[in-house]
Amino acid sequence: MKWLLVGIIALCNTIGDVLNTAGMKRQGEVEDLRPGTLLGMVKKIARNPLVLGGFAALAVSFFALLSLLSITTVSFAVPATAASYLLETLLAKYILGEDVKWRRWAAAVLVACGVVLLSF
Amino acid sequence: MNSGNGGQRGKTQGLVVLVIATNVLGNVFLSRGMHQVGRIVSFSPAEYLRAFANPSAIVGILILIVWMLSDLALLSRADLSFVLPVTASAYVLVALVGHFFLHDHISWQRWLGILLITGGVILAEETPARTTTGPPERLR
Numbered sequence: 211m212k213w214l215l216v217g218i219i220a221l222c223n224t225i226g227d228v229l230n231t232a233g234m235k236r237q238g239e240v241e242d243l244r245p246g247t248l249l250g251m252v253k254k255i256a257r258n259p260l261v262l263g264g265f266a267a268l269a270v271s272f273f274a275l276l277s278l279l280s281i282t283t284v285s286f287a288v289p290a291t292a293a294s295y296l297l298e299t300l301l302a303k304y305i306l307g308e309d310v311k312w313r314r315w316a317a318a319v320l321v322a323c324g325v326v327l328l329s330f
Numbered sequence: 331m332n333s334g335n336g337g338q339r340g341k342t343q344g345l346v347v348l349v350i351a352t353n354v355l356g357n358v359f360l361s362r363g364m365h366q367v368g369r370i371v372s373f374s375p376a377e378y379l380r381a382f383a384n385p386s387a388i389v390g391i392l393i394l395i396v397w398m399l400s401d402l403a404l405l406s407r408a409d410l411s412f413v414l415p416v417t418a419s420a421y422v423l424v425a426l427v428g429h430f431f432l433h434d435h436i437s438w439q440r441w442l443g444i445l446l447i448t449g450g451v452i453l454a455e456e457t458p459a460r461t462t463t464g465p466p467e468r469l470r
Contacts, residue, residue, distance in 0.1 A: 230402060231410040236465040240403035241341070243348075248399060251406075261402070276378060279364050295414055302411035309461035310411045313453045317415035320450030327443030328421055 212282060218274040220290040224297045226268035231306055233260030285329035292322040338407075342459045345404040346416055352400060353420045354427070356393035363387025408459040415454035422447050 234240075237254050240247060255261045278287055299318040303310040363386035381387045404413055422444050428434035436444075 227405075227410060227414075231405045232466050234402050234406035235462065237406055240406045243345075243400070243403065248403075251399070251403065255402070273375075273378060276364060276381070279361065280368065284361065295418075298414055299411050302409060302414075306410060306466045307462055308409040308411045311457070313457050314411045314415070317450040317454035317457075318411070320446045320453065321415045321418040324443040324446035324448075324450065325418070325421060327439045327446065328425060330437055330439035330443070 212278065212286060215274045215278045216287065216290040219271050219278065219287060220293045220297065222267045222271035222274070223290070223294045224301065226264045226266075226271060227294075227298050228301045228305060229260050229264030229267065231302070233258045233262075233264060235306075236260065288326055288329040292325045295322040295325070339459060342404065342407050345400055345407065346413075348400045349397060349404055349413075349417050350420045350423065352393050352397035353417065354423050356390050356397050357420075358390070358424070359386050359393060360390030363390055409461055412454055412457060412459050415450045418447050419451050422451075 233255075237251070237258060240251055275287060295318050299310060299314065302308045363384040364381060367381050367384050367387060382391075401413075401417075425434075425436060425440060425444055429436050
């Protein structure tokens with residue numbers, strides 16, 4: 211049960227973040243955090259299928275995390291988080307078309323290893 | 331390409347700070363709340379509503395809503411492969427706050443983890459925040 215939840219968290223996190231990034235890029239850059247701007251952003255999101263799909267994936271991941279936290283410690287969620295960093299960087303390059311060079315790969319690998327070490 | 335001039339980069343960095351701060355605070359409150367609520371493993375959403383009766387969990391969820399909105403605003407301005415490593419400084423912050431304010435013990439493995447994540451954050455910060463111009467071609 212624990213490992214099934216870990217797998218669900220990693221997969222849904224990745225799908226959610228990729229869809230949200232694609233959807234928010236389509237909406238255009240948010241220039242400030244004034245209430246009016248944020249309200250406009252939320253209204254656009256309500257009609258943005260990519261971000262709505264991203265929310266659905268993140269919601270599944272969130273409830274899986276709540277379940278995991280209620281039966282074990284935070285450290286058990288760590289492998290899911292570490293795997294997400296590498297998987298998301300890969301998809302950022304090949305699906306989102308981001309310019310991922312050695313610095314960003316190194317950053318993702320360092321963070322993934324660091325997250326695992328932090329759980330000790 | 332970079333997200334324009336210094337002002338634009340400044341806005342993006344401001345969002346980065348907000349995302350990190352709300353992530354740390356939201357998770358601290360939610361984690362405390364969920365431990366008070368107790369064990370929930372269910373496919374029924376009603377079970378999770380029990381969490382909404384706990385003040386710490388409610389505060390945590392409200393802060394995480396702010397985190398979600400600021401994270402989306404940040405993703406509208408910056409690459410996912412930039413945002414991910416940079417916002418990982420939240421882990422370092424949680425560990426250091428625990429050490430210096432709550433006197434948590436940090437093992438050498440955890441210090442090494444803090445060092446690696448900090449290295450990752452610095453490397454990612456050396457790259458331009460945004461390398462794309464429009465929405466991705468595959469998900470337009």
